[in-house]
Structure formats: structure tokens, C-alpha cells
Amino acid sequence: MTRPDISYAVEHVSQFMGSPSDVHFEAIKRILRYLKGTLGVGLPVRKSPDCSFLVAYSDADWAGCPDTRRSTTGYCVFLGPNLISWSAKKQPTVSRSSAEAEYRALAYACADTLWIQGLLTELRCPLTRPILLNCDNLSATYLAANPVFHARTKHIAIDYHFVRERVASGSHKVQFVPSPLQLADVFTKGLPADRFEHLVSKLVTYPVSSLRGNVRPLS
Numbered sequence: 001m002t003r004p005d006i007s008y009a010v011e012h013v014s015q016f017m018g019s020p021s022d023v024h025f026e027a028i029k030r031i032l033r034y035l036k037g038t039l040g041v042g043l044p045v046r047k048s049p050d051c052s053f054l055v056a057y058s059d060a061d062w063a064g065c066p067d068t069r070r071s072t073t074g075y076c077v078f079l080g081p082n083l084i085s086w087s088a089k090k091q092p093t094v095s096r097s098s099a100e101a102e103y104r105a106l107a108y109a110c111a112d113t114l115w116i117q118g119l120l121t122e123l124r125c126p127l128t129r130p131i132l133l134n135c136d137n138l139s140a141t142y143l144a145a146n147p148v149f150h151a152r153t154k155h156i157a158i159d160y161h162f163v164r165e166r167v168a169s170g171s172h173k174v175q176f177v178p179s180p181l182q183l184a185d186v187f188t189k190g191l192p193a194d195r196f197e198h199l200v201s202k203l204v205t206y207p208v209s210s211l212r213g214n215v216r217p218l219s
Contacts, residue, residue, distance in 0.1 A: 002042060002043055003035075003041070003204070004043075004076065004083065004086045004186075004187070004203050004204065005038075005041070005186065005200045005203065005204055006031055006034065006035070007074075007086060007087070007088040007186075007187050008072070008074065008088045008186065008187050008188065008189070008190070009027070009030075009031050009034075010031065010088075011072070011088040011089060011090070012027070013027050013028055013031070015090070041204050041205065042204060042205055043082075043083060043203075043204055043205070044082070044083075044204070044205040045082055046080075046081045046082055048080040048081050048082070050080060051079055051080035051082070051125075052080075052125065052126070052127055052128040052129070053079075053080065053127060053128065053129040053131075053132070054077060054078065054079055054113050054116060054117065054127060054131045054132070055077070055078045055131075055132045055134065056075055056076065056077045056078070056109040056110075056112070056113050056131065056132065056133050056134065057075060057076050057109075057134045057135075057177065057182060057183045057184040058073075058074070058075040058102070058105040058106045058108070058109035058133060058134070058135055058184055059073075059074050059075070059102070059105060059135075059136060059182050059184035059185055059187065059188050060072065060073050060074070060091070060095075060098075060101040060102045060104065060105040060137075060188060061074075061101075061188040061189045062095060062097075062098040062101040062102075063094070063095070063101075064188070064189060065090060068090075068094070069094050070090050070091050070092075070093070070094055070095075071090070071091045071094075071095050071101035071104070071105075072088065072089070072090050072091070072187075072188045072189070073087065073088070073089050073090070073091055073101075073104060073105040073108050073187075073188070074086075074087065074088045074089075074105065074184040074185070074186070074187025074188035075087055075105060075108060075109035075112065075184050075187065076183055076184055076187065076203065077109070077112060077113055077116060079116070079120075083203055083204075084116070085112055085116065086187060086203075087108065087112070087187065088187035088188065089108075091104055091105075097139075098137060098139075099137060099139035099140050099143065100156050102135060102136075102137035102139070102140035103137075103139075103140040103143050103144070103156060103160060103163070104156075104160055105135075105140075105184075106133060106135050106140055106144060106163055106174070107160040107162070107163050109133055110131075110133060110162070110163045110166055110172060113131045113133070113172070114166070117131065117171075130170060130171060130172055130173045131171060131172045131173070132172075132173050132175055133163075133172055133173065133174045133175065134175050134176075134177040134182070135174060135175070135176060135177065136176065136177050136178065136179045136181075136182040138176055140174075141174050141175070141176050143156075143163075143164070144163050144164050144167050144174040145164065145167055145174060183199055183202055183203065185199055186199040186200060186203070
């Protein structure tokens with residue numbers, strides 16, 4: 001619950017809890033070795049003069065599962081400078097295009113930010129700016145803002161189009177972010193060691209002096 005850096009790995013091995021094989025046990029052992037080498041890693045909570053805005057990053061690995069060809073949704077939500085919510089989860093249906101997979105991931109992130117917005121309102125900490133949704137797929141960002149594209153994407157379920165409604169109402173804003181700056185990448189796929197370490201450093205805190213040499217990336 002406090003280790004977003006292992007979300008994708010745990011999500012992946014959890015799919016085989018019913019009938020695990022030796023390969024899956026080896027993957028679990030690798031996760032445990034990684035945790036042993038990073039016992040001091042945790043979520044940073046930084047003091048900020050302005051925590052009245054939400055920023056979310058959403059991503060999807062299109063048809064990443066070799067068995068079902070379903071995509072993996074990943075997103076993370078920041079309240080000010082602090083990471084407060086994240087998810088790595090396989091989508092329930094097969095997406096026929098990368099835009100559809102990315103748009104669904106955007107919808108999941110949008111739904112989570114709506115819940116957080118409601119919670120903050122109840123706590124009398126209302127947001128003062130539109131919620132920013134960062135996505136690295138241009139087609140998905142166009143779908144969220146331009147209804148002309150919807151005629152070509154009727155195979156996308158109607159309930160996912162509430163993203164465009166939130167954008168039209170002004171409560172959310174969808175923004176394109178280049179892939180190198182997409183923090184949600186770490187929740188959707190296995191990554192090379194340098195890329196993994198770079199993204200994780202944006203999410204969690206490493207005790208550099210004592211544990212840095214023992215970190216084994218989950219790439």
C-alpha cells in the first residue's frame with residue numbers, strides 16, 4: 001500500500017495465484033529480494049504552500065498481455081507535490097487500438113480524481129484549479145476534447161465518454177505529455193533498469209547513503 005514501485009510486478013504475478021508455476025515463484029522471489037534491498041524506501045510527504053490542485057498521469061500498455069491481449073492501465077495522482085493514489089490493473093476487455101486503451105486509462109484516472117475531489121470538498125479543502133490529466137497519446141487527448149472523433153470510435157463503451165463531459169464542464173483539463181515524462185509508465189510494463197530507477201525516483205524516496213547500492217530494479 002505504500003510501495004508504488006512494485007505495483008506492476010505485484011499486479012502481474014497476482015494473475016496466477018490460482019495455479020502458479022516455478023516461473024511465477026521465481027518472479028515473487030525477485031520482488032522479495034527487491035523489497036529486502038529497499039527496506040527504507042517510502043512515500044515522501046513534502047510541505048507545500050499550495051496543495052489545492054490535483055495532477056494525474058495515465059498510461060496504458062496496449063495489448064501487453066501475451067495470453068489475453070488485454071491492455072494494462074496505469075495511473076498516479078498527485079496532490080500538490082505528493083503522490084496520494086496510483087493503480088496498475090489489467091483492463092476488463094480487449095482494446096482494438098492504442099487510442100482506445102489509452103482513453104480507457106484516462107477514464108479510470110478521471111474517475112479516481114473525481115472521488116478525491118469529493119473527499120477534499122468534504123474535508124473543506126476545495127480545489128482551486130481544474131484537475132490536470134496528463135496523457136502521452138495524442139489521439140486520446142483529441143477524443144477527450146473533440147466530439148467529431150467520436151463517430152469513428154463507437155466501439156468504445158459509452159460510459160468512458162464521461163471524460164469529455166468533465167473536460168467540457170471545466171473541472172478537468174487533458175494535456176499531452178511526452179513519453180519520457182510519463183510517470184505512469186512504471187505501472188504498465190517492465191522497464192530497463194535506468195528508466196525504472198528514474199521513474200521510481202519521482203514517486204518514492206530512496207535513503208541514498210545506506211541502501212542505494214542494494215537496489216535491484218524490477219525490470
